[in-house]
Amino acid sequence: MSNVxxxxxxxxxxxxxxxxxxGTVEIGITDHAQHxxxxxxxxxxxxxxxxxxxxxxxxxxxxxxxxxxxxxxxAGVVTxxxxxxxxxxxxxxxxxxxxGWLMRLRPAQGAATAELxxxxxxxxLLQTEAA
Amino acid sequence: xxxxxxxxxxxxxxxxxxxxxxxxxxxxxxxxxxxxHHAVRHASGVFDVSHMCPIDLKGTRVREFLRHLLANDVAxxxxxxxxxxxxxxxxxxxxxxDLIVYFLTDxxxxxxxxxxxxxxxxxWIRQQSAQFDVSVTELTDLAMLAIQGPEARxxxxxxxxxxxxxxxxxxxxxxxxxxxxxxxxxxxYTGEDGFEIMIPAGDAVRVWRELNAxxxxxxxxxxxxxxxxxAGMNLYGNDMDEKTHPFESGLAWTVAMEPAERRFxxxxxxxxxxxxxxxxxxxxxxxxxxxxxxQVLTPSGPGEITSGTFSPTLERSIALARVPAGxxxxxxxxxxxxxxxxxxxxxxxVRFGKSTLQIDK
Numbered sequence: 148m149s150n151v152x153x154x155x156x157x158x159x160x161x162x163x164x165x166x167x168x169x170g171t172v173e174i175g176i177t178d179h180a181q182h183x184x185x186x187x188x189x190x191x192x193x194x195x196x197x198x199x200x201x202x203x204x205x206x207x208x209x210x211x212x213x214x215x216x217x218x219x220x221x222a223g224v225v226t227x228x229x230x231x232x233x234x235x236x237x238x239x240x241x242x243x244x245x246x247g248w249l250m251r252l253r254p255a256q257g258a259a260t261a262e263l264x265x266x267x268x269x270x271x272l273l274q275t276e277a278a
Numbered sequence: 279x280x281x282x283x284x285x286x287x288x289x290x291x292x293x294x295x296x297x298x299x300x301x302x303x304x305x306x307x308x309x310x311x312x313x314x315h316h317a318v319r320h321a322s323g324v325f326d327v328s329h330m331c332p333i334d335l336k337g338t339r340v341r342e343f344l345r346h347l348l349a350n351d352v353a354x355x356x357x358x359x360x361x362x363x364x365x366x367x368x369x370x371x372x373x374x375x376d377l378i379v380y381f382l383t384d385x386x387x388x389x390x391x392x393x394x395x396x397x398x399x400x401x402w403i404r405q406q407s408a409q410f411d412v413s414v415t416e417l418t419d420l421a422m423l424a425i426q427g428p429e430a431r432x433x434x435x436x437x438x439x440x441x442x443x444x445x446x447x448x449x450x451x452x453x454x455x456x457x458x459x460x461x462x463x464x465x466x467y468t469g470e471d472g473f474e475i476m477i478p479a480g481d482a483v484r485v486w487r488e489l490n491a492x493x494x495x496x497x498x499x500x501x502x503x504x505x506x507x508x509a510g511m512n513l514y515g516n517d518m519d520e521k522t523h524p525f526e527s528g529l530a531w532t533v534a535m536e537p538a539e540r541r542f543x544x545x546x547x548x549x550x551x552x553x554x555x556x557x558x559x560x561x562x563x564x565x566x567x568x569x570x571x572x573q574v575l576t577p578s579g580p581g582e583i584t585s586g587t588f589s590p591t592l593e594r595s596i597a598l599a600r601v602p603a604g605x606x607x608x609x610x611x612x613x614x615x616x617x618x619x620x621x622x623x624x625x626x627x628v629r630f631g632k633s634t635l636q637i638d639k
Contacts, residue, residue, distance in 0.1 A: 188588040
């Protein structure tokens, strides 16, 4: 079973969103997504101050097999890409909700967000996809 | 739903992720592609290659037929059991397939061709064979396993009885022999020592489990691809196909232009062309991953990556690329709009577990 922490929000495209106390959001890919991709060997995170729209390909995660885009579930300005992933892309496999976070961004005023799901709803989606 | 090998249900039981490969449902990985890759470089791994197609050719003129059909020259095969890698060309010199041919007796040769091309190959071979009175038989009741890695031969032989084990271990590189009801060949597609075996389909599951029990890791097509690319070996359909000829595919070494009187299919086309392109190895000098179809920028014009991946052994990205002919040392590759530096190198990248390149870490 995939690990789906209850305190995060999720997208249909298997990103997670964590709301941080300072008003920014942290974004990564889910345990299910990292497992499906396999061993990650390269991660490209966005530059600081880059403006992203909802659904923009904002990061790229590459496994041995293939490159996959990670779509931003929130519109805003990137405050940081995870600098640790250049040397340690496997952190996304080993700790997708912790050390494997991809980017943080400050949501735009009245920012549009993709339709986000609760942990329970995301669990249900995974069960539907598996069936 | 694709074709299934005799091992399909075992792959599922072992937790493999299954993908379509040339119309076959094949295991791409069991646990981790990188772990499987390293198992082959440092110990041993077993691959299901039953999707590939063995074809027996029999007749008194079979050698003459193969000297006509194949770009490499089976006249090089003088000792029974010896194998040869060759391209099979169209009249226009395009690569219809690449294959291994085994010389078994003066009237019996065996080919192993790719899964994706088997139907087309069979039609072509039958068509060409008519004038040589050679019988063409597809072997369908076999499973094929590739056991590869420095420990592969000994682990495989441990499944056999004393004299059979001795016979298998006595095989020289690129030799094959019948050992009981197994056909054992000391060949492979990984750059490591090992065997490729053909066994009765009904024995496949038992043999696979015995190999696992002997410590041979189950490996999927994912690891097979990174291993073959590190070994600088072409993949049909990626690195060459009907639209490319061997000289622009890094395969000139497999085309026997001597003796000049051997008029193999595709020869006149090759004689009349000057290759404008070449297939080279690339080592990415920056972070990123080379992938097939990325554009290569060179001082003498554009090229294209035909196979690219992350090399688990080198911990760098490597590729094969078709670029303009002529000397090249440094090129750039367009990855999502960024131009990254790559060094042109001569494959293989890795041989017998070790890097063949000077790499600054």
